[in-house]
Amino acid sequence: MKMSIEEIKNILRDCGVVGAGGAGFPTYAKFAAGADTLILNCAECEPLLTLHRQLLAQKSYEIISTFSEIGKALGVKKCVIGIKSAYVSTLDAITPIVKNFDNVEIKTLKEVYPAGDEIVLIYEVTGRVVAAGALPISQGVIVSNVETIYNAHMAIHENVPVTEKLVTVTCEVRKPQTVKVPLGTTVAELIDYCGGATVENPVFVSGGAMMGKIVSGGDVVTKTTNAILVLPAEHPVVKSKQRNPVFDSHRAASACCQCRMCTELCPRHLLGHPIDPSRFMRAVSNRNMSDTEAYLNAQYCSGCGVCETYSCMQGLSPRVLLSVAKNALKAGGIKPEPHEPSQAHPARSARFVPVERLTARLGLNKYNFATPISGYMKVKSVRLPLSMHIGAPSVAVVNEGDYVKKGQMVAKANNGLSVAIHSPIDGKVKFAGKEIIIQDCDL
Template sequence: MNSEFTNRIMEAGVVGAGGAGFPTYVKLAAKAEYIIVNAAECEPLIRVDQELLLHHTNDILEGLTGIIQETGAKKGYVAIKAKHTEVIDCLKEQLKDSENIELFLLEDFYPAGDEQITVYEVLKRVVPKGGIPLNVGCIVCNVETILNVYNAARGKTVTTTYVTITGDVKTPATFCLPIGMSYKEALALCGIETLTGKVGIDGGPMMGKIIFDFELPITKTTKAIILLDQNSSLIENKTKGNEQVLKQSKIACIQCQKCTDLCPRDLLGHNVKPHLVMRIANYGLSDFLGMKTALGCSECGACELYACPNGLSPRKVNIMIKKELIAAGISIDKGGEQKSISEMIEYRKIPVKRLIERLGLKEYDRCAPLKSFAYNVKKVVIPLKQHIGTLAKPVVEKEMMVDEGMLIGEIENGKMGACIHASISGMITEVSNESITIEAREDRI
């Protein structure tokens, strides 16, 4: 049975504000020894965590305190890279009298923000293969999720998301945007008038998804919009089709094993072997155990965008095989023997500065300060599934008037999911199984 605290989080529609969007009320219903705020923000160019910790310091720390009390944790950690000195100074001032919240300073490497890597860095505990941080006594939440928990405890629903807009824009910035706003309209806030020849990335350059249609909406998990030329090397690499990936792999893979040597999950002892998966794909081998290592891939892209000397895509080959295994009903062997942590784990962290240069993004590594904007969004298209779990069920009808924050989609029959709320005030102009469209009232524009 949920507590009043977790009920408020559920009713507010709080999910992980990055990644897959796991419903936060489920995560916080457990008991834990430690709570870790993942402020690593290891994906290049994203600035959301830094800006939130600067401008909403007290709210975030109060939200963390509430989570510590709810889960019975004995301590909370804010895991942040040591290079963010301005943010750290601000946090230190607010935490000087705190007894159960500490800062943990991370090195500047990728993927420090992978929650299993973060857990290892902070606690020196290894989350088991196929497991979650709770298996080793901790809960990990990102910065914006903590802020949303703070707001939910005070009755505010999730109607906005913080997004860094950067890349090929004149004035990179971070904005608090209404969920359902189009990528195109968001980019216009940074002076982008034409998108001809451009492609976007929703999220970071390593794990983000490609944006081809800029009319699509942002969601609760959108943390960045990175605008790049369609002919940039990063976009060309990320948009390779499976057939091209396999053909290049068969021609150019030299079996050097660097993809496995730099695999963060393999270094943790999870037995992820992208070089074996490449070998199987290239030569049609029937190595079932080698194929199964693909199930442990976190899809971080270290093997694809950094490690491979020939610019191949071990990650995509892993994903292909992983999908086939899952479709065949084969899952990761959680009970299998855990390997020891590699002795090289401290020496194979990918330096972010070098990664940025390798990705061809050095010119875009700029500040993106938090800015406000005139809240005159005329239309939003709000997806009913922005999270892990089931689709939300619409509770509104076409031509209904709604106010910002009103419930428009609810969790059905106690299934795991997330409530959806109106992000602007206006009229419902379309209701489908996938989304709800709201057009603003004239007096609110």
């Protein structure tokens, strides 16, 4: 029976479906009225990450049929799978299946970074530029990634809530692979499951070399954990994430030659957004606070890291300093103002960043090996943060000492933007507070 979009949204909220990766925006809230195009994001542009293309190849029918169904319920004209032409085996798997759905088509993309940035992807698929500070829906577009739509399929058709996350574990680890992990598992347990680190001083980078962050072994897998890169402490990717903004601002003053390469290659600047990292670096270098626009426009930086890892020949990091400015503006209550829709730069197509060259620049070529979806982890306990998504934290509905089954709701959606959280294991609740639920397995 055909479901209405409101019925689908209620199921997604109750089953805890959020963007699987990125910031974890609740999926039901994305499915707003006014869209004419739904995009399935299979660009997966962070070096070494292969989770989405593998999942789409393995679960093609489930994902594409649910994608088509949601598109029909939303009333959009087109459902487009945005996938790189380099993902040949996934394209081979999905091409015959797509033919069964009259509202679904494939758009192939170049092997460049950051093709998976929503705003970049929307331009590549539709030719429309989402204005700086505006949401994709302003251009009639909704984007969801592959694992999110797979989770939606499980919720809508199997009545299975989100209790696990696929995580790619790679680099300096004995058995690199992509594992299905119960939410709330510690990073240390996950690394152990993958055979342990192969270096003495491992540092764990969660989410990818470009936009990820350093986490500790005690941090847990959440609904947005895509990957854990295990790297030696002296690796350039680790060093780039440990930069000191004060030291960086002094380096900028002495070494920024105003070549403008950071601006010329900035993916958001190339879409006409007002972000201008070289102007910002000039203002920072000269301690010039009168160029207020340079600072205010920091809000339109996506944090993609192209300026830091690829553009700047002086080893400077506009990204780090821009993020300091962004955080200061946010703390001061200054929000990004939506701009008028802009035009893409005429030379944009000559300024792409090839993923192959980016991977080499990052010093990751030696880790470019297969990470097949292969394992399923079992754990003895889990720690579930109640803020795994954007919006209000979920509210615990269990108490210390309660026994819960796998899949049972342990925290309900809060008022406003929020989703529910479900138990990843059968077991006993050890602690239930406002920020976290801790459970032990009953085995």
